[in-house]
Each structure stands twice: as structure tokens, then as C-alpha cells.
Amino acid sequence: MSTRFSDRLAGAVGALSPVCVGLDPVLESLPDVVRARHHEPTRAIADFCKGVLDVVRGIAPAVKIQSACFERYGSAGFGVMEGVVAHARDLGLVVIWDAKRGDISTTGAHYAAAANRLGAHAVTVNAYMGESAITPFLDAGLGVFALARTSNPDSDAVQSHALRDGRSVAAMVGELIARVGEKHLGACGMSDLGAVVGATKAGDAAVMRAAMPRQVFLIPGYGAQGGTAEDIRAMLTPDGGGVLVTASRSVLYPKECEGEWHDRVRTAAQAFAREIATVVKPGS
Amino acid sequence: MSTRFSDRLAGAVGALSPVCVGLDPVLESLPDVVRARHHEPTRAIADFCKGVLDVVRGIAPAVKIQSACFERYGSAGFGVMEGVVAHARDLGLVVIWDAKRGDISTTGAHYAAAANRLGAHAVTVNAYMGESAITPFLDAGLGVFALARTSNPDSDAVQSHALRDGRSVAAMVGELIARVGEKHLGACGMSDLGAVVGATKAGDAAVMRAAMPRQVFLIPGYGAQGGTAEDIRAMLTPDGGGVLVTASRSVLYPKECEGEWHDRVRTAAQAFAREIATVVKPGS
Numbered sequence: 172m173s174t175r176f177s178d179r180l181a182g183a184v185g186a187l188s189p190v191c192v193g194l195d196p197v198l199e200s201l202p203d204v205v206r207a208r209h210h211e212p213t214r215a216i217a218d219f220c221k222g223v224l225d226v227v228r229g230i231a232p233a234v235k236i237q238s239a240c241f242e243r244y245g246s247a248g249f250g251v252m253e254g255v256v257a258h259a260r261d262l263g264l265v266v267i268w269d270a271k272r273g274d275i276s277t278t279g280a281h282y283a284a285a286a287n288r289l290g291a292h293a294v295t296v297n298a299y300m301g302e303s304a305i306t307p308f309l310d311a312g313l314g315v316f317a318l319a320r321t322s323n324p325d326s327d328a329v330q331s332h333a334l335r336d337g338r339s340v341a342a343m344v345g346e347l348i349a350r351v352g353e354k355h356l357g358a359c360g361m362s363d364l365g366a367v368v369g370a371t372k373a374g375d376a377a378v379m380r381a382a383m384p385r386q387v388f389l390i391p392g393y394g395a396q397g398g399t400a401e402d403i404r405a406m407l408t409p410d411g412g413g414v415l416v417t418a419s420r421s422v423l424y425p426k427e428c429e430g431e432w433h434d435r436v437r438t439a440a441q442a443f444a445r446e447i448a449t450v451v452k453p454g455s
Numbered sequence: 456m457s458t459r460f461s462d463r464l465a466g467a468v469g470a471l472s473p474v475c476v477g478l479d480p481v482l483e484s485l486p487d488v489v490r491a492r493h494h495e496p497t498r499a500i501a502d503f504c505k506g507v508l509d510v511v512r513g514i515a516p517a518v519k520i521q522s523a524c525f526e527r528y529g530s531a532g533f534g535v536m537e538g539v540v541a542h543a544r545d546l547g548l549v550v551i552w553d554a555k556r557g558d559i560s561t562t563g564a565h566y567a568a569a570a571n572r573l574g575a576h577a578v579t580v581n582a583y584m585g586e587s588a589i590t591p592f593l594d595a596g597l598g599v600f601a602l603a604r605t606s607n608p609d610s611d612a613v614q615s616h617a618l619r620d621g622r623s624v625a626a627m628v629g630e631l632i633a634r635v636g637e638k639h640l641g642a643c644g645m646s647d648l649g650a651v652v653g654a655t656k657a658g659d660a661a662v663m664r665a666a667m668p669r670q671v672f673l674i675p676g677y678g679a680q681g682g683t684a685e686d687i688r689a690m691l692t693p694d695g696g697g698v699l700v701t702a703s704r705s706v707l708y709p710k711e712c713e714g715e716w717h718d719r720v721r722t723a724a725q726a727f728a729r730e731i732a733t734v735v736k737p738g739s
Contacts, residue, residue: 195562239558239565245572246537250530271558273581274523275607278479281523288529297557299583299602301609318583323559325585332627333619340624343616 176293176314177357180387183232183265184415188444189451191267191389192227193419194220194255195237200424202432213244213251220255223423224262226433230440233265235389235417236291256290266291267316267389273297279307286313295367295389298344302351305364309355315364319345320379322369322392341375345382352385361387361413368406370398370416376405384408390416394443400450407451416447460577460598461641464671467516467549468699472728473735475551475673476511477703478504478539479521484708486716497528497535504539507707508546510717514724517549519673519701520575540574550575551600551673557581563591570597579651579673582628586635589648593639599648603629604663606653606676625659629666636669645671645697652690654682654700660689668692674700678727684734691735700731 174182196216198206205222209215224234236259241252259266268291272282286294286308293314298304308315320330320341330341338346345366352364365387368379372392379388388406392398393416406414425439458466480500482490489506493499508518520543525536543550552575556566570578570592577598582588592599604614604625614625622630629650636648649671652663656676663672672690676682677700690698709723 197561197565237562237565239556239562239569242533242569243565243572245569246530246534248569249526249533253530271581272523272555273557274555275605277481278521278523281481281521281527285523285526285529285532288527297555297581297583299581299610299613300605300607301612301614303607303609321559321584323584323587325587326583328585328631329583329628330585332624334624335617335619340616340618344613347612 175357176363177355177361177387178359179292180233180265180314180415181357181359181361187230187232188448189412189415190231190444190447191233191235191415191417192223192231192422192440193235193237193269193391193417194223194240195419195423196220196240200420204432213247216241217251217254221258222433223436224255224259224264226437227422227440228262228264230437230444231264233267233415234259235267235269235419237419238268238270253289260290265293267314268294271295271297271318273300273304275300275303276307279304280311283308283311283313287311298348302347305348305351309351309363316367316387316389317344317348317364319348319366319383320368320372320375322371322396322398324371326369339375339378342378342382345379348386349383356385361385365389365415367391369396370402371396373398373402373405376402380406380408386413388414390414394418394421400446403447403450411452414451416451418443459596459641460647461639461645461671462643463576464517464549464598464699465641465643465645471514471516472732473696473699474515474728474731475517475519475699475701476507476515476706476724477519477521477553477675477701478507478524479703479707480504480524484704488716497531500525501535501538505542506717507720508539508543508548510721511706511724512546512548514721514728515548517551517699518543519551519553519703521703522552522554537573544574549577551598552578555579555581555602557584557588559584559587560591563588564595567592567595567597571595582632586631589632589635593635593647600651600671600673601628601632601648603632603650603667604652604656604659606655606680606682608655610653623659623662626662626666629663632670633667636667640669645669649673649699651675653680654686655680657682657686657689660686664690664692670697672698674698678702678705684730687731687734695736698735700735702727
């Protein structure tokens with residue numbers, strides 16, 4: 172129970188593969204059969220999410236819960252999210268709350284309490300406010316993935332600017348993350364404080380990895396958004412690990428698979444895990 | 456009903472004063488009489504918040520709801536927040552959801568839907584991911600206050616860095632905010648997209664105002680955190696407006712006032728509004 176996040180994640184990834192399935196449930200995209208079964212959107216979403224979790228268990232070690240998709244249904248949606256997280260934990264999955272929260276000191280501590288109450292093992296955090304937007308979560312025993320280099324094209328307008336000292340804004344934030352994370356290293360050698368680094372920004376991969384040698388990179392943007400296996404490779408640590416590649420829509424709503432929806436999700440998740448396994452061979 | 460945020464806020468501020476009371480309810484700080492009345496923390500918080508709203512109505516035109524303080528109680532807390540926002544709206548208050556959300560495109564749109572469902576008029580947003588973390592909220596008809604220069608001391612480690620072109624990171628983000636906000640101007644001349652600029656960073660006030668002439672500055676850090684009336688003055692637009700000064704703990708949990716808690720909150724809120732009125736005289 173007291174396993175720290177970095178070691179929990181390393182163990183789970185080592186037993187399976189460094190992939191994470193993102194749960195971004197959107198009513199309009201759910202399988203017809205699920206939608207037809209429920210009048211209440213939140214019930215359809217709960218049903219779908221639990222089905223996905225049952226399927227991806229044993230394929231992916233971790234899931235990323237997109238808070239926005241639940242919050243849009245208010246307290247009822249928040250309640251469904253609680254049930255989904257509880258189910259994921261029951262299945263032994265590592266749970267990342269993709270909440271991108273970012274607030275300081277006591278307010279940060281309230282968000283950390285929210286994450287712990289929810290049952291998340293880790294949370295995504297925005298570090299624009301500085302170190303005090305990160306530490307409340309670490310102090311509460313949570314893993315953290317702080318935004319460093321995000322996958323959306325227009326992030327360049329903030330993150331790519333060159334500082335007077337030559338670093339980019341993203342690299343500067345990365346170094347801040349590395350510094351804060353140093354005090355939270357697991358037995359696996361990596362920090363409980365990881366970073367979000369988009370696969371679509373592979374041009375920055377070497378710089379980001381050099382800035383953050385002890386950070387697990389939570390990597391969105393693979394596949395649908397254009398990130399390739401080569402892009403992932405550029406982000407590995409020297410021993411070929413240190414990444415957790417995440418996919419959401421391509422697994423939840425696969426376009427090219429035939430059959431019953433559970434089977435289609437399973438096929439898509441397996442294909443995703445296989446693809447990443449060819450790139451990332453931890454310890455190799 | 457279709458009044459845009461900037462004009463709604465301008466009207467409300469013009470009728471009263473440019474102050475905002477922050478609702479950051481923390482169980483341990485609530486008046487003893489309120490805590491004694493309830494077993495459930497969330498009920499005590501609901502009771503307290505509604506009491507504060509009833510008191511500050513007619514003194515402050517706007518309230519800022521700290522989402523973290525409610526989220527820490529999970530879906531039950533989220534439900535209480537819904538009730539508090541509904542009560543604030545019933546009283547005619549302008550409601551800012553201090554959620555510091557920040558995510559892009561469709562995910563941003565889900566958060567915007569959450570804000571609208573909650574009944575907020577505006578939301579605080581983190582712009583580190585760029586323009587696409589802001590526009591979903593504006594497109595959903597909400598006001599936005601994007602973090603530019605936050606009041607916490609350690610924000611300097613990110614926001615004060617000098618870019619190669621001489622601007623600070625905060626000024627660069629400020630210019631991004633100004634550019635995005637240009638397309639969302641109200642009849643009052645200000646944008647639906649404002650900015651969070653801490654009173655404690657008054658050394659940057661002139662630069663931030665020059666970067667963002669059309670942004671209402673939502674200003675935390677006044678009073679308890681060290682920001683002074685002079686610091687606020689440095690942030691005004693040329694016509695003496697363009698700010699909304701916020702206070703939370705100093706109004707909710709006043710230290711120096713005597714008497715019953717509603718009266719103490721009223722006295723503290725009145726003193727706060729009077730102080731700010733001596734500094735800010737819109738239209739003067």
C-alpha cells in the first residue's frame with residue numbers, strides 16, 4: 172500500500188508494457204448498443220468505461236481518466252468518475268487523473284486531497300505557477316505528471332520561446348520539474364514527479380530528456396495526432412525506458428476493427444501495446 | 456440573458472465597486488456555530504457559503520468560487536458547489552469559477568460545458584498550453600481570466616525569465632492573452648478575456664498593463680499576501696478602471712472584528728470595498 176508512485180508504475184509497466192489507455196468518454200462516440208441501453212448519459216458513460224477497463228486490464232498497466240469528460244455532467248458526472256476510478260483500482264490498474272490542476276499551497280493541497288479521495292495514484296498538473304503548484308501533490312503521496320511540452324500545435328506560442336540564456340520555455344520548465352523531482356526518487360531510479368511531453372514535439376525530445384533524466388514522460392499525441400514510433404524512441408532514457416505512451420480515441424473508438432465493441436477495443440489496445448513494445452524495451 | 460461577460464461585469468462593478476469576494480471554505484476555519492450545527496463537513500460548508508453570499512450581496516458585485524475547496528469532498532462537494540453557485544446567481548452576483556482549468560480543444564470544450572452547467576459566468580484558466588486552452592471557454596460564451604502573473608513568490612521561477620526578445624515570460628503570455636481577447640470585446644471596451652495578475656507583483660504592473668490594455672485584471676494577493684493600494688493603482692487602465700480586486704480569507708475569517716459571524720463578514724467586506732474604492736474610481 173505504501174509503494175511510492177514511481178516504483179508502482181515501474182513494476183506495472185515491467186509486467187506488461189509502457190502504455191496507458193486514456194478514458195475520454197464522449198456520449199456521441201459511444202457504441203450504439205451502450206447508448207441504446209441507457210437514458211442517462213452518465214450511466215452510458217459509466218457502463219462504457221467499466222467495460223473498457225475490464226478489456227484493457229492485462230494489456231495496459233495504466234489508465235488515464237479525463238476529468239473534463241465527467242465534470243461536464245456536474246456532480247453526477249463526478250460521481251460516475253469516482254465509480255470508474257474505484258473499478259480501475261479493483262482491477263489493479265495504475266490510475267492517472269488527467270485533471271491538469273494547477274494551484275498553489277493550501278489550494279493545491281485541497282486538489283491533492285481531491286485526487287486521493289478519488290483514489291488516483293497520480294495526477295496531471297500545470298506548473299506555470301511554479302514549484303508550489305507541484306509540491307502539494309507530491310507531499311500528499313501522489314505521483315505527478317507536470318506539463319512540460321504539450322502535443323497541441325499552438326503550444327509553441329508559449330513553450331517554444333527562447334530565453335535569453337538560450338533555453339526554451341519548455342526546457343526551463345523541464346529543468347524546474349527535474350529539480351523538484353530530485354527529492355522524490357523511487358528505488359527504480361525514476362522520480363514520482365514525471366512530465367507530459369507530446370509525441371508531436373519530437374524535435375525537442377533530446378533537449379527534454381537531457382533536462383529531465385529522472386522523469387517518466389507521459390506521452391500523448393502518438394498515432395492519431397501524428398507522433399511516430401521514431402518520435403517515442405527519441406524520448407527514451409539511455410536504458411530504453413522512462414516513457415508511458417498514452418492513447419485514447421484510437422483505442423476507445425477504433426475505426427478499422429470489425430465486431431462487437433469489447434472485441435474491437437481489445438484488438439485496438441493489443442495493437443497499440445504491440446506497436447509500443449517494438450519501440451520500448453525497458454532494461455534492454 | 457445574452458449580455459456578454461465583459462459588459463455584465465462592467466455594469467455590476469459600476470453599480471458597486473471593483474471587488475470580488477473569494478469563497479475558499481475550509482472546514483477548520485468556519486465559525487464554531489456553523490460547525491456545531493452540522494455533522495457533515497459539506498453541509499457546514501454549504502451553510503457557511505450561503506450565509507456569506509447573503510451578506511456580501513450589495514457590497515461586492517462578484518464572487519470567486521474556489522473549486523478545490525469543494526472538490527476535496529468529491530461528488531458530494533461538487534454538488535454543494537452547484538448549490539452555492541445557484542444561490543449566488545439567484546442573488547444577482549457575478550460568479551467566477553476559480554478552477555484554473557487548462558486543456559485544449561475538445562477537452563477544453565468539456566470543461567467549458569462544466570462551467571456553463573455549473574452556472575458560472577466566468578472561469579480562471581491556465582494558458583501554458585496556448586491559445587487553444589483559452590478559446591473553448593470564450594466560444595462557449597464564458598468570461599475567462601487567464602493566469603498571466605500569479606501572486607505566489609515562487610512564480611518568478613517560471614514567469615520572470617527574460618526571453619531573448621527582452622520580454623518576460625509573463626509579458627509574453629500577457630500579449631498572447633491580449634491578442635486572443637481582441638476578438639471578444641464588449642461594448643464597455645474591455646474583453647471577455649481578462650487576466651490574473653497578482654497584487655504582489657506590482658513591479659511588473661506597468662508592463663502587464665501595457666501588454667493587456669483591454670483586459671480586466673483579476674487581482675489576488677491584496678492585503679494578507681502583502682499587496683497594497685499603491686500596487687493596485689499601478690494596474691489601472693488610463694481611465695482608472697480595469698481591475699477586479701479579490702479577497703478571500705481576510706473577508707471570510709476576519710481576525711479583528713467582534714460579534715456574530717455574519718456581522719463580522721459584513722464589516723470585513725465593507726472595509727475591503729471601501730479601501731478599494733479609495734484607489735479605483737472607474738470613469739474618473
